[in-house]
Amino acid sequence: MSTMNAEFLPVLLGSDMNAYGMARSFHEAYGIKPLVVGRAAMTVTQNSKILSFRSVEGLNEDGVFLEEMMKLANEFPEVPKLLLACGDDYAKLIIRHKPELEKHFAVPYIGEELMNRIVLKENFYKICDQYGFSYPKTAMATPEDRGNLKLDFDYPIIIKASNSVAYWNCSFPGKKKVFVAHDEMERNAIFEAIYSSSYQDNLIIQEFIPGDDSYMRVLNAYVGKDGKLKLMSLGNPILEEHTPEGIGSYAAIITTYDEALMDRVRFFLEDIGYTGFANFDMKYDVRDGEYKLFEINLRNGRSSYYVTASGYNLMKYAADDHIFNIPQQVTYADNEHLWTIIPNGVLYKYAQNKELKKKAHRLINEGKVTNSLFYNQDINPKRWFNLTLNSMNYYRKYKKYFNNKGLS
Secondary structure, eight states, X not given: OOOSOOOOEEXXXXXXXXXXXXXXXXXXXXXXXXXXXXXXXXXXXXXXXXXXXXXXXXXXXXXXXXXXXXXXXXXXXXXXXXXXXXXXXXXXXXXXXXXXXXXXXXXXXXXXXXHHXXXXXXXXXXXXXXXXXXXXXXXXEOGGGTTTOOOSSOSSEEEEESOHXXXXXXXXXXXXXXXXXXXXXXXXXXXXXXXXXXXXXXXEEEEOOSSOGGGEEXXXXXEOTTSOEEEEEEEEEEEEOOSTTTTTOEEEEEXXXXXXXXXXXXXXXXXXXXXXXXXXXXXXXXXXXXXXXXXXXXSOOTTTHHHHHTTOOHHHHHHHHHTSOOOOOOEEOOOOOEEXXXXXXXXXXXXXXXHHHHHHHHHXXXXXXXXXXXXXXXXXXXXXXXXXXXHHHHHHHHHHHTTOOXXX
């Protein structure tokens, strides 16, 4: 742990696994207790002695958010504060209000103009074309397209909501975060189910890139306030979550290395004037040997503690840059490490890539494995009991939901 006298306060917006991983990173680096602010505490952020949790109803609403941030600024006027988002909604709020917020906080995020350039799908794909990145064939569907959508790519297809906030608030039988449809009949049934709910916004339709979870890649980067890349780490997921609400979220990742890909992403980020955290999800397509980019998130990813676990503390890069003004050289992470939130038994049973499974087994035997939720500096019997119950529950979840991404 750093012996630096770290007199600053990380303010983390969110209450999920990412918030805990970020809090743990700060605690490991500086021995400090971040303030975590969210709408409600979740199991992972409850009964913890490495963070202070504050519940604020409606925090993701524009007016409530800004009022709460100003309250915090007044509450800790003399302490340098680093403001960080644990999810997309908070990242967008921070960016939208960056001019007001940076009077009181260090805000390692891009401006609103750049956000609008890269967040909207149609703009993002234009930028991909400009910088030579491949992406899945994509179409948009409206409620009027229920039974008559014509696609110029083949089944199976991915179906997901374009408005994640509205989709989160809707309800219907068989609801999942993401659907896979194998034919037109299944697609129409999914459309009918979604549009029979309160959700009436567009749907994103994409070609399904072949391959199991292990064909995915996740990349987390930190770009300094000088506009130069400081850290980049590439992860190879072995297994994703398969519950209806968790599809697409990673459950186990082995860090990997691809210098050519990292160079391309570095050039892209520096060239567009990016700063702060960036998170890319992509999938390797065996048909043409290209990585297909799905999106760029304007914050560190939900599973980004895998970077810290492998020996490169992601949060320390932001704090050393924005709070302590410590110069940093560019680093491509290359330590091999296994990050996981599931029991080893689940990993061994459901991971489909034999080579990666063998590698995971070796890393576990070598002690190069970290579950970001179980931290030996944060031992509270109630917390560990609840986390252990949650962990064991993965056996039931995978048995029930594994590879079921349809409507049923």
